[in-house]
Every structure is written in C-alpha cells, then in structure tokens.
Amino acid sequence: MSNNNKNYTLMDAKKAEEIVRSNVKKRRRKDIVLKSIGQFAIFVALSFLVFLFVSIFAKGIPGFFQHYVTLEVNLDQKRLDPKGDLSPDSLYSGDARKLVLEALYKEINPKGRKQKKAAKKILSSNAEIRVAQMVLENPSLLGKTIPITFALDDDIDSFLRGYIKRDTPESDRRINNTVIKFVDVLVEKKLVNYKFSDYILSGSASRSPEIAGVKGALIGSILTLFVCFILSFPIGVATAIYLEGFAAKNRITEIIEININNLAAVPSVVFGILGLAIFIGVFGMPRSIPLVGGMVLGIMTLPTIIISSRAAISAVPPSILDAAYGVGASKLQTMFHHVIPLAIPGMLTGTIIGMARALGETAPLLMIGMVAFIVDIPNSIQEPATVLPVQIFMWADFAERMFVNKTSSATIILLVFLILMNGVAIFLRNKLERRW
Amino acid sequence: MITFYLFLVLLLIPTIWFFYGNKTAQKIKLKNGKLHSLIHYYGLFVLLYSLLPSIFVYIIILVGDDILFSYLINDYIPEKIKNSSDYNKVIVMTQIQNILDGIYFGEQPDWVKLASEKIEHWSNLSLLVNYSLTISISIIGGFLGFRRINPDLRSRNSVETIIIYVLGFSSLLAILTTVGIVFSVIFESLRFFAIIPASEFLFGLTWNPQFEGAERAGSGQEGLASYGSVPLFVGTFLISFVALCIAVPIGLYSAIYLSEYASKKERSIFKPLLEILAGIPTVVYGFFAALTVAPMLRSGGTLIGLDVASESALAAGFVMGIMIIPFVSSLSDDVINAVPQSIRDAGYALGSTKNEVVLQVILPAALPGIIGSIILAVSRAIGETMIVVMAAGLAANLSFNPLDAVTTVTAQIVTILVGDQEFESAKTLSAFALALTLIVITLILNFYALHIVKKYREQYE
Numbered sequence: 013m014s015n016n017n018k019n020y021t022l023m024d025a026k027k028a029e030e031i032v033r034s035n036v037k038k039r040r041r042k043d044i045v046l047k048s049i050g051q052f053a054i055f056v057a058l059s060f061l062v063f064l065f066v067s068i069f070a071k072g073i074p075g076f077f078q079h080y081v082t083l084e085v086n087l088d089q090k091r092l093d094p095k096g097d098l099s100p101d102s103l104y105s106g107d108a109r110k111l112v113l114e115a116l117y118k119e120i121n122p123k124g125r126k127q128k129k130a131a132k133k134i135l136s137s138n139a140e141i142r143v144a145q146m147v148l149e150n151p152s153l154l155g156k157t158i159p160i161t162f163a164l165d166d167d168i169d170s171f172l173r174g175y176i177k178r179d180t181p182e183s184d185r186r187i188n189n190t191v192i193k194f195v196d197v198l199v200e201k202k203l204v205n206y207k208f209s210d211y212i213l214s215g216s217a218s219r220s221p222e223i224a225g226v227k228g229a230l231i232g233s234i235l236t237l238f239v240c241f242i243l244s245f246p247i248g249v250a251t252a253i254y255l256e257g258f259a260a261k262n263r264i265t266e267i268i269e270i271n272i273n274n275l276a277a278v279p280s281v282v283f284g285i286l287g288l289a290i291f292i293g294v295f296g297m298p299r300s301i302p303l304v305g306g307m308v309l310g311i312m313t314l315p316t317i318i319i320s321s322r323a324a325i326s327a328v329p330p331s332i333l334d335a336a337y338g339v340g341a342s343k344l345q346t347m348f349h350h351v352i353p354l355a356i357p358g359m360l361t362g363t364i365i366g367m368a369r370a371l372g373e374t375a376p377l378l379m380i381g382m383v384a385f386i387v388d389i390p391n392s393i394q395e396p397a398t399v400l401p402v403q404i405f406m407w408a409d410f411a412e413r414m415f416v417n418k419t420s421s422a423t424i425i426l427l428v429f430l431i432l433m434n435g436v437a438i439f440l441r442n443k444l445e446r447r448w
Numbered sequence: 449m450i451t452f453y454l455f456l457v458l459l460l461i462p463t464i465w466f467f468y469g470n471k472t473a474q475k476i477k478l479k480n481g482k483l484h485s486l487i488h489y490y491g492l493f494v495l496l497y498s499l500l501p502s503i504f505v506y507i508i509i510l511v512g513d514d515i516l517f518s519y520l521i522n523d524y525i526p527e528k529i530k531n532s533s534d535y536n537k538v539i540v541m542t543q544i545q546n547i548l549d550g551i552y553f554g555e556q557p558d559w560v561k562l563a564s565e566k567i568e569h570w571s572n573l574s575l576l577v578n579y580s581l582t583i584s585i586s587i588i589g590g591f592l593g594f595r596r597i598n599p600d601l602r603s604r605n606s607v608e609t610i611i612i613y614v615l616g617f618s619s620l621l622a623i624l625t626t627v628g629i630v631f632s633v634i635f636e637s638l639r640f641f642a643i644i645p646a647s648e649f650l651f652g653l654t655w656n657p658q659f660e661g662a663e664r665a666g667s668g669q670e671g672l673a674s675y676g677s678v679p680l681f682v683g684t685f686l687i688s689f690v691a692l693c694i695a696v697p698i699g700l701y702s703a704i705y706l707s708e709y710a711s712k713k714e715r716s717i718f719k720p721l722l723e724i725l726a727g728i729p730t731v732v733y734g735f736f737a738a739l740t741v742a743p744m745l746r747s748g749g750t751l752i753g754l755d756v757a758s759e760s761a762l763a764a765g766f767v768m769g770i771m772i773i774p775f776v777s778s779l780s781d782d783v784i785n786a787v788p789q790s791i792r793d794a795g796y797a798l799g800s801t802k803n804e805v806v807l808q809v810i811l812p813a814a815l816p817g818i819i820g821s822i823i824l825a826v827s828r829a830i831g832e833t834m835i836v837v838m839a840a841g842l843a844a845n846l847s848f849n850p851l852d853a854v855t856t857v858t859a860q861i862v863t864i865l866v867g868d869q870e871f872e873s874a875k876t877l878s879a880f881a882l883a884l885t886l887i888v889i890t891l892i893l894n895f896y897a898l899h900i901v902k903k904y905r906e907q908y909e
Contacts, residue, residue, distance in 0.1 A: 032799075039804070040801060042803045043801045043802050043803040045803075046704070046806065046807070047705065047709045047802075049701050050702065050704050050705025050706075050708075050709055051705060051709075052701070053697065053698045053700075053701035053702045053705065054702045054718055056698055057698050057699075057702055057725065057770075057773050057777070058722070064728070064732075064736055064770075067736065067740045068735075246618075247618045247621055250615045251618050251619040251621070251622065254612070254616050254618070255619060258612050258615060259616070268619050268622055268623060271625075271626045272622045274626065274891060274894070274895075275625060277890060277891065277894035278629065278831075278887060278890065278891075279830070279831025279832070279833065280831070280833065281861055281862065281883075282633075282831075282883055282886065282887055285629075285861070285883050286625070286628055286629045286632050288865060289633070289636065289880075290632050293632075295511060296514045296518075296541075296545075314622065314625070315622075344608040344611060368727070369727075371729075372728070372729025372730070372732075374729070374833075375730075375833035375834055375862065378862055379865050379866065401729055402731075404735060405731050405734070405735075405834070408731075408734070408739070408838060419735060420735075423732050423735060426729060426732070427728070427732070430727065430728075430729070
C-alpha cells in the first residue's frame, strides 16, 4: 500500500482490488502473529507465577514434615526431678538428657566413647526439654516407662531425605559412618517415622532447624499489624473524609494531596529510615518492638488507605447527599449518617489490601531492628519481636539444608495469610459494594 | 498494664460526662420545652471537652519527658567526661539506659549509676504527674463543658466544628510524615557531606565504606575508606535495566492482548492473575532469586561456557522483572483502554486489520501513557530492596556486565543500617546520603510519570 502512494495517478479499480486482495492474507497473518505474541506474553508471565509457586511449594511442603524416632524412656522420678517438688526449675536441672540417651543406647548398643559420642548426634538438642515439659504437664507419668517421640537432628533428617548421600566420602559428609550405621539400625527397627512437624507452627526461632518454628514471628506479625491498623485506619479514613467532604480548595489542601501521592511513591526502605531516625533516634523508643514496627508500617500504609477511602467516598452518588441535605441534615450529619455507611465496604477493601502489603513488608522492619534473633514469644507490643517476612529473610541466610525447607514452609504460611486477606477484600468488594 | 487501666479511666470519665450531659439536656428540654440542638449533641459536647485536652496533655508529657530528662541529666555528667575529646551524648544516654534496663557487665562508674537513679526517679515522677494531670484535666474539662449547657447553647455547631478540626488535623499527618522523612534524611546527609565532600560522593568511582573504629584499631585498611556512589548507581541501573528487558516486552504485549484481543471473560481472569505477581512479598521473590534462579543461571551459564557470578545482576534483575510485569501491564492496559473508541473505529473504517489499528493508531496515541507506566515501573525497581539484598552482591563493582555481581543503593542502605552502628561515623551517615539521593530520584521519576499520564488523560477527556 504505502509503496503505491508515490504514484499519485488514480489506479484502475480492478487492479487496486487485486493488490488489496493479494495483501489481505499477509495482513491477516500479521494480525494473528500479534495476537499470538500477546497470548505468549501472558503465558510467559503466568508460567513465571506457576514456576514461583511450584518451586516454593515443592520445597515447602516437605518442610511441614520431619523425621521422628520413638524411644522407650524410663521416667525415673529421682533423676528427673532431683528436688522432688515438680517445679520447672527442678525438672530443667534434672537428668532428662541422660535418660533419653539411655533409651537410645538401648536400641542401638553403642560401644566405647567414640560410638556414644556419635550416637548423641542423632537426637535433637530439644529432646530433654520435651521430656521435662511432658512431665510438667502430666506428673502422673513419673516412674513409668513410656514411648516418646523425639525429633531427629537436622543432619539425620537431611540424610533420611536423601540430601546427604551415603556414597559421598566420609570426610566430606556432615555425618560419619558410625552415625549412619546407628540410623540404619533405628530405621530397621521401624522406630523412625516421618510425620507432620510439631515445631513448624508452634516452635519459635532457633538455630537448630529441626525445632525452629514460626509461632513467635506469626504473633509478632499479628501484633505489628494490630498497631499498624489502629494507627492507619482511623487517621486514613479521617483524612479521606476531610479531603472529600470538608477541605477548602486552597494551597494547604493542594500540598496535602501532593504529599499523599508522593508518600505512596516513596520506596519502603525510606520509611524504615524514618522510623530509625525519628522514633528510635529522637523519641528514644526501643528497637525491635512491634509498636515501632507497626507505626512505621502504619505510616507506609496510610496513603493506600487514604486513596482508596477517598475513591469509596466519591463513588457515593450525589443524589444521596442531595436527599440528606433536602431533609435538613448538616454537612457532617450527611457525611456520617449517609455517605460513610455506604462507603465503608470500599474503605475496608482498601484497608485490607494495605494491611496485606504491610504483612509482606520486610525492608523497613530490618531498619528498626526487628531482625534480631528473638527466641521468646512476644506477649505485648512493647516486647522485642520479629515478623514472618523477616523470619523468612533470616532463615534464608542460614546454611543448614533443613532451613531451605523451613524457609519455604514459612513462605507458604505467609502466602496463605496474604491469600486469605485478599480473598476477604475481594469478597467484600463483590458482596457489599454497591454499584450505582 | 497500668497504662492500659489509665486508658480505660480516660475513656470512662468522658463517657460518664456524656451520659450526664445528655440527662441534663433532657431535663432542660422537659422544663423549657425547647433546645437548640438534638439532645445527644449536648452529651457529645461535654465528652469532647473532657476527652480532647486530656489526650493532648498525655501525649505532650509522654513525648516531652524523655527530651527534658536528657537535658536535665547534663548536670549529672562529670565535667571531666564532658570535656574529653570523644564525648558523645548519645553513648552516655545509652549507657544510662542500659543500667535502667538491667543490661550491663562489670562495675559501672558511680556517676552513671547516680544518673540512672535520677532518671528512674524522674520517670516515675513524670508517670505519676502524667496520670494525675490527665485524669484531673478530664474531670475538670468535662465540668467546664457541662457548665456551659443551656437551652441556647448551639452545641451541634460546636461539636461539628471540633470534629471537622480533628479530621483536618489528621490530614496534616501526611505533611508531618513527609517533613519527618525529609528532616531525618537531610540532617544526617548534611553531616555526612561535612565529612565527605559532595563531589566525591556524587562522582567518586569507588565505594568502600569503613568504620572509623576499624581504622583506629589498625585493621590494615587505614585510609581506604572511600564514598564514591557511582558504582552503586551503576549497579542499581544495571539491575533495573535487566528488569525492564523482562518486564517491558511481556507487560506491553500482555496489555495489548488484554485490551484489544481478549474477550471480557479472558480479561477478567488474566488481569487479576497477572496482578498477583505484584502482590507477592518481595522477600519471597528474594528467596526465589537467591535459591532457585541464581543457581539455575549459574549452571546454565557454565553449560554454554559463560562465567556467571552466583550473585549476578542478571538473577536479581530477572526476578525483579517478573515482579514489575503487572506495573507495566496493568497501567498500559488502562492507558490503551482510555484511547477513545472513535479513533479505533476510524481505523477499522479504512479497512485496517486489528494489527494495523493497534500498532499504527492506538500505540502511538497511547505512547505517552505507556512511557509513564514504564517510568513508574523503573522507580519501583530502583526502590526495591529485599530482592537485591538477598540475591545481589554486596561488593561495589563498577561493571556494566549483567553476569557480574553488583550492589545497589538500597542494598547498601540496609547493610549499613542493620545491626550495630557507630554513631557519627561517615559510614553510618553515608546511608542517609544514599537514601536522600534515592528519594530525590524516585520522586522525580514519579512526578514526571504522573505528569505524563495526567496530561495524556486530559488530552482525551
């Protein structure tokens, strides 16, 4: 077509038709090519998504399980509870470790100090605490010999999963031949079983991967989100109401609006610097606490809530306002009695989406010290805590093989929460939001 | 716990005033037959009188007392220490605070003990003052409000004015935050530029921050500290460039397909699916990049004879590209949809195929908006932190090769500011200077992008 343009004389109609016809197929083909490229692009993007999910789930689902060994432990009262008062103090100073090891030795018969040393590596360091806790909860067990399941050490777990290979030379292996021999004996006696991990959901941060769990981080996340919500929802909604309903069109309002849009664009790590410099530096608040974390995330979420709440308020049709004004309501009454009840679903949707983003946020919390290694489960917003994404970040750095699975499991838990929150937001939007 | 009870009391007193105010208004109404406002506005009027001043005073004392203490404690720090060359108020305050928290080892100097006792004494005093003051203000405020109740009091107007002021006040918080960000970054940056000249920071080619303590301790690296930020920005742009190479073609073609070819149903399925990519936490992407993508690229590179660093810019950029696909696709999709149907119809009326209409009519018309969406994606990529912290390196190589390990501005900010810091050291302060540059760049990009998109929208409205 375009190459015919240079010839300005009118073309014979038949000839022109011929040219157009001869090109039609080619042009249609081009059309199909563009369409397929578009489909291919979407396919590629979605396969990234699938790949991401598959790679996380493939590693994460095994992380919810681990290997346990069942041993007949003799819960001898004198040795377990030296003071005889069943206090936690006495139980933790007792000789639970030896009792557990004796039960283990009975199964595998180690000879000599070297073999006993190897045998000690089989059980998780948490074994004696488990015994002490069992007795603490149920003192009637004392004096009996009962089967108790213990987590195996992470290296043994990795070996049983096949990550540590039997045919690697002994010097390159994290566990030596004696240990493997013992594990084989335990497997042969059918004492080892693979089941849902007790620790992943109820354990706290630990350097030993076999007993590490996300409970502390999960509670830290909930506390932080709670502070974030308490701070950002009322302020965000109040700001939106003011800007939509009452703000005069002047310079200050304009500055506020520009500010809100700018804040939405500021990289999240900068909010961490704000928290570090102002909350911790100037106000002298302690590091690592959910209170400061929630405040930082709250400020970060504020623009999202303001923008979505404003959209929800302005979506209420003017006829509703006119009707309210018509029966003599004041501006504030119209706003609070009529507009806000209709806009609430939209506001909540925006808030939940903002909260979901805050839940997944890591960088600003690193800056205010929520990356500290905290074993205790936090009880209040003023106690040091960590949050789920930061826990993932920390675990991702640990070298032990089992942490790869645990990190992926923590990621799955985080994703499940995000999906739940977004699901609620979508539900609210579809069910409660009215279309005018 | 006691704070919790205080809050309960602080809420309880105004509530009591509210009911009492209502009751009184009711009585007046029965006696006089008329009131200016509805009854509950009188209750609210008294409630606000009781609540707002006490909360205000509570916050002032809560925030103010620490600042006052750190000023008063000066008298308890011996002159000898104050005059010594490495005197630092922040360190002294931390020392005192540590005693209060019970974290200290060995014997502490007497003056520190004395100062910490004083502070403890003052804090208890200030807590007591705060509690009694706020509770009495709450009662007195309520009483003053209560005294004003009479049939002619325009309580609705007063209550509404107060509420609107409260609403307006909360909208000022957005400004306050911005001011906070700007101040927290600018002050520290100025102190940094007092140590390191701005020209070295902006144009220097080596980035090698060192703690002064390490230098003093003679770690063998004396005088090696250098703060040229060029390698960081080159690294940042290199990773962002890789990300764009992934995100722009995929995002743009997806947008074209979604807006021009897809049926309504396909669109309603694929668009949210693509947007999931933007909703996944960045730490998950970082983990994915470090654990799955980087080893894959490395072994893939070895297969074809390339030496790929295990923390290559390619891996971080690739995953970041996946993350920003929705930023390009969704915004471009909106922009393409905003091109008026009449322009499309004109194209079809001339006998063009869809391909011709899209490529020769719609895309040129939507180009400014598409560029806006790409700039927004760039600013997002520059500010992204977790992916680069986890998957990109920390060594500041000045390299344009995506197979090398490079580091970025955000990764450096995080590594410098996480963990123990040395106050007043050029290394700590450099993080603030980096943050300042980061903010300036992202704000300019955003401002420009929004300007383009807005202008473009106006063109068709």
